Amino acid sequence: MTRISVHWFRKALRLHDNPALLAAMKDCAEVYPIFILDPWFPKNMRVSVNRWRFLVESLSDLDESLKKLSLRLFIVRGCPAEVFPRLFKEWKVTHLTFEVDTEPYARQRDAEVVRLAAEHGVQVIQKVSHTLYDTERIIIESNGRPPLTYTQFQRVLSTLGPPKKPVPAPTLENFKDCNTPVKDDHDMEYGIPSFEELGQDLEKAGPHLYRGGESEALARLDLHMKRTLWVCNFEKPATSPNSLTPSTTVLSPYVKFGCLSVRTFWWKLTEIYQGRKHSNPPVSLHGQLLWREFFYTAGAGIPNFSKMEGNPICVQVDWDENKEYLKAWSEGQTGYPFIDAIMMQLRTEGWIHHLARHAVACFLTRGDLWISWEEGQKVFEEFLLDADWSLNAGNWQWLSASAFFHQFFRVYSPVAFGKKTDKNGDYIKKYLPFLQKFPSDYIYEPWKAPRSIQERAGCIIGKDYPKPIVVHEVVRKRNLERMKAAYARRSQNVDAQPQDETSKEGK
Numbered sequence: 001m002t003r004i005s006v007h008w009f010r011k012a013l014r015l016h017d018n019p020a021l022l023a024a025m026k027d028c029a030e031v032y033p034i035f036i037l038d039p040w041f042p043k044n045m046r047v048s049v050n051r052w053r054f055l056v057e058s059l060s061d062l063d064e065s066l067k068k069l070s071l072r073l074f075i076v077r078g079c080p081a082e083v084f085p086r087l088f089k090e091w092k093v094t095h096l097t098f099e100v101d102t103e104p105y106a107r108q109r110d111a112e113v114v115r116l117a118a119e120h121g122v123q124v125i126q127k128v129s130h131t132l133y134d135t136e137r138i139i140i141e142s143n144g145r146p147p148l149t150y151t152q153f154q155r156v157l158s159t160l161g162p163p164k165k166p167v168p169a170p171t172l173e174n175f176k177d178c179n180t181p182v183k184d185d186h187d188m189e190y191g192i193p194s195f196e197e198l199g200q201d202l203e204k205a206g207p208h209l210y211r212g213g214e215s216e217a218l219a220r221l222d223l224h225m226k227r228t229l230w231v232c233n234f235e236k237p238a239t240s241p242n243s244l245t246p247s248t249t250v251l252s253p254y255v256k257f258g259c260l261s262v263r264t265f266w267w268k269l270t271e272i273y274q275g276r277k278h279s280n281p282p283v284s285l286h287g288q289l290l291w292r293e294f295f296y297t298a299g300a301g302i303p304n305f306s307k308m309e310g311n312p313i314c315v316q317v318d319w320d321e322n323k324e325y326l327k328a329w330s331e332g333q334t335g336y337p338f339i340d341a342i343m344m345q346l347r348t349e350g351w352i353h354h355l356a357r358h359a360v361a362c363f364l365t366r367g368d369l370w371i372s373w374e375e376g377q378k379v380f381e382e383f384l385l386d387a388d389w390s391l392n393a394g395n396w397q398w399l400s401a402s403a404f405f406h407q408f409f410r411v412y413s414p415v416a417f418g419k420k421t422d423k424n425g426d427y428i429k430k431y432l433p434f435l436q437k438f439p440s441d442y443i444y445e446p447w448k449a450p451r452s453i454q455e456r457a458g459c460i461i462g463k464d465y466p467k468p469i470v471v472h473e474v475v476r477k478r479n480l481e482r483m484k485a486a487y488a489r490r491s492q493n494v495d496a497q498p499q500d501e502t503s504k505e506g507k
Contacts, residue, residue, distance in 0.1 A: 004030045004091060008098035009073070010106075010258075011130050013058045014214040015065050017166030017261035020127040024097040025170060028178040032091055033066055034074040035059060036083055037193060040105065046382030049200045050350040054212035054385050058257050060192050061213025069172060071180045074190040081112050088120040097125045099258070102135050102300040103389045132163035132262055132293050135300040146301035148313065148404065150282055153294045162270075166263040206348035210253055210385060217254035224249050225268050232278035234285050241355035242338070242418055242427035249285070250351055252386035255292070262289055292391060299390030306393040308374060313403045317486040319365075319372035326371055328469050329364050330379045332432075335461075335468035337444055338418035339363050341431035348431075350385035361399035362412040366483055368475050373400035401483060408483040411476055415444045434459050 007024035013035075015021065024031050041047065063073040076083050087093060096117050101110065110126075117124045128134045138156055139146050147153040183189075195202045210216075225231065239247040254260040269285050272278075281287030304310035308317070327333075332340035332347070342356040352360075357380075363369065364376045373396040380396070381387045394404070401408035418427070425443030429436045435446060437457035442449040447461045447468060454460050461467055 002029045003027050003094050004032075005095040005097060006032045006034055006087060006091065006093050008096065009033060009035045009062065010098060010101060011256075012099045012258035012261075013062050014217070014259055014261060015062075015069075016169040016214065016218070017129060017264050018099070018169070019129055019167050020097040020099050020125065022167060022170060022174070023125045023127060024095065025174050025178060028095070030091075031071070031175075031178050031180055032074055032087075032093075033071055033180070034076050034087075035062075036080050037075060037077045038080060038109075040079070040109075042199075044105070046378060048347075048350065048383050049195075049202065049205045050383070051385055051387065052195065052198055052200045053202065053205050053208075054210065054253060054257065054350075056192060056195070056198075057212030057216075058214070058259050061215050061259075063192060065214060069170060069175055071175070072182045072186055072190070073192075074186075075192060076190065077193075080109055081116060084113055084116055085120065088117070088122055093120070093122050095123050095125065097127070099130055100126050100128045100134075101130065102296060129261065129263065130258060131296050132266060132289065133157070133160060135293075135297045138293075138297050139301045146297045147294070148298070150291070150294060153297070154281065154290070157290070157293075163263055163266055165267055166261050206350060209349055210250060210351065212253075212257065212259065214259045217251070217260035220249070220251060220254065221260060221265065221268065224251070225272060228272055228276070231269065231272050231285060232276050235279050235283040236288060236354065237283060239353065239355075240421040241353040241359065242341070242422045243353075244426060244430060246351070246353065248353065253351065256386040256388045262292065265289060292388075295390045295394035298394055306374075306377065306389065308372065308402065311397075311403075314397055315402045315486055315490055317372070317400075317402060317483070320370045322369065322371060325369045325469060326364075326375055328466070329360070329369060329371070329376075333466055334363070334414075335447065335466040336363070336414040336472075337425070337428045337432055337435055337446060339414045341428045344431040346380075346383050350383060352384075357395065358399055359412045359414065359417055361396060363414055365396075365400035366408055366479050367411045368414065368470050368472055368479070370475070370479055370482065373397060373402060376400075406487075408487075409480060411480075414472055419444060432465075434465060 005024040005028045007021050012018050012020070021033070059073065059075065066073050076087070084096075096113075098110075101107070114124050137160065141159055142152070142156045147156055236248070251260060251265065255262050255265065266286065266289055273286075278284065281290050299305045302311065302313055308314050329339070330343065332343035334340055339360055342352055342360050345356070346352045361373070361376055364371050365373050377392055377396045380392050384392075397403035398405045418425075422428075424440045425435075425438075428443055435443060435457070438446050438449060438459070439453065442453065446454070446459070446465065449457070449461070459465050
């Protein structure tokens with residue numbers, strides 16, 4: 001029987017290190033590369049125009065790369081469970097390949113697609129390549145439960161050996177015996193979606209700093225890997241949360257969308273480290289990829305991982321519901337310039353440094369506003385280009401001291417923390433330009449500036465920019481007592497979670 005394959009692109013929007021794509025081509029007469037615009041995502045997840053733009057660019061780049069192999073990308077609209085039965089019949093499909101996805105909706109969706117494929121006599125091939133390891137294998141090796149500390153996690157990985165090496169990108173040689181039937185009206189039926197179709201206004205997008213796609217991802221990777229000394233000496237806590245240009249790689253959006261293979265990233269670093277003195281996990285670049293793996297494993301093995309209720313590792317906290325506070329925080333109107341500048345960078349550019357994420361997450365939750373981490377998770381889900389279900393949920397639980405990290409008495413100051421790396425407040429002036437004329441002595445606390453200075457700066461606090469919505473020194477003490485009470489109330493039938501031996505400052 002002639003083998004006709006469909007390869008389903010989801011997160012692995014790339015040709016390099018795509019074992020499921022290579023499996024689709026094996027002994028194949030016809031191959032259809034598809035991406036499904038699933039209506040579940042815009043209905044159930046918050047997606048900013050910046051992230052839509054990144055996705056559209058990634059799909060366009062993928063289509064251009066496929067054209068060089070005499071293929072095309074088929075963008076299919078609809079629910080996968082409704083789309084596939086039609087495609088199976090129309091294209092006489094014999095094989096379906098795709099990359100393993102561990103998120104709850106993806107598991108449910110994929111199980112249904114596998115069932116439908118069996119009904120239509122279609123063989124399904126799934127390959128692990130979005131993570132360094134098979135998360136199920138890690139959980140099995142950890143006695144059936146995901147490790148809850150980074151050190152435990154490393155201990156389990158030491159029994160598994162290094163990650164698999166990436167597989168090569170396909171070449172024209174791989175396609176010498178197969179083709180993709182493309183009709184003249186391909187772009188009409190299966191073309192890249194317009195922003196109008198997606199219901200997005202591109203005019204509302206922020207500055208175009210990070211172009212989506214595999215080509216851009218590999219170019220950025222190569223650029224960073226040429227900085228050999230920087231790569232070897234990299235220590236995440238030593239980077240700046242408020243530098244005017246990113247002090248880290250900003251490869252996270254490309255890894256999130258699978259434009260860059262995490263295994264390719266890992267082994268490029270391994271080549272550079274070879275024979276050279278270098279930093280080590282958790283603070284090294286290898287360490288950052290292991291943090292990603294850590295949270296992917298937790299997300300795959302812990303029920304209700306993105307919620308407080310029903311989450312067995314999460315401290316149950318009586319968070320307040322304050323819509324005004326939440327709105328002020330998400331819109332950068334708290335009256336604390338360091339916090340507000342971070343939120344403005346997030347909303348406009350779609351990326352912020354990990355320590356900046358720490359600062360605003362602590363401020364929203366246990367530090368100042370006492371609002372649930374689930375609300376912050378939603379805002380990050382909408383605006384971050386690298387919004388990733390597992391990492392987003394895991395990091396918010398960490399920063400709210402709800403799971404993984406329990407030193408809730410360590411609170412980021414919305415004033416002092418930013419001053420450590422930017423005494424003059426240049427970062428604040430960039431993202432809150434109306435504060436540009438405030439002298440550095442007052443840029444972090446403009447409400448303390450005399451009226452004459454406020455007038456000279458052209459910004460009256462309480463009129464042109466809000467006064468602080470809370471007094472940090474006061475609410476911090478009150479919230480510490482509330483966290484103590486929440487810990488005291490912890491259900492006795494939940495095992496006490498061990499404190500990690502490594503500092504989250506390395507994340």
